[in-house]
Amino acid sequence: MSEHRGSCHCGAIRLVLRVTPGDCAECNCSLCRRVGGLWHHTAPAMVTIEGTGQPYRQGDCMIDNWHCPTCGCITHWTPVDPDYPRMAINLRMFDPALWQDLPRRLIDGASF
Numbered sequence: 001m002s003e004h005r006g007s008c009h010c011g012a013i014r015l016v017l018r019v020t021p022g023d024c025a026e027c028n029c030s031l032c033r034r035v036g037g038l039w040h041h042t043a044p045a046m047v048t049i050e051g052t053g054q055p056y057r058q059g060d061c062m063i064d065n066w067h068c069p070t071c072g073c074i075t076h077w078t079p080v081d082p083d084y085p086r087m088a089i090n091l092r093m094f095d096p097a098l099w100q101d102l103p104r105r106l107i108d109g110a111s112f
Contacts (some may be wrong), residue, residue: 006094008073013051013066015075015093017042024091024102029109031058031065035074038099039088039107047089049076060112 002020007013021040026032032039053075055064063077076089091099 004094004098008068008071008075008093010068010071012070013053013068013075015089016048017046017089019046021091021102023105024099025105025107027107027109032109037074038091040091041086041088043085044087
């Protein structure tokens with residue numbers, strides 16, 4: 001099994017991803033286009049988050065976007081519904097070698 005480690009800018013939030021992404025997604029919603037998130041959607045069991053982030057719930061109140069309270073980096077999002085089987089991790093928190101050549105999918109969040 002692959003294991004990739006990343007972190008926010010200051011290192012207070014550390015991320016472990018136990019799968020190698022085959023692609024990534026960019027969303028054009030009002031939040032993602034501002035923060036430049038590059039998302040890998042996965043099962044929560046494939047991710048470990050270490051450190052204490054702060055959630056921000058916006059718009060349709062379906063997901064919490066987590067950011068570091070020190071440096072402000074958005075590290076991941078989790079669903080508000082605990083039974084929803086997917087989350088996303090911001091690949092920009094990892095070494096660019098992991099994500100720079102991945103195919104990108106556009107998520108048209110601006111149209112929702």
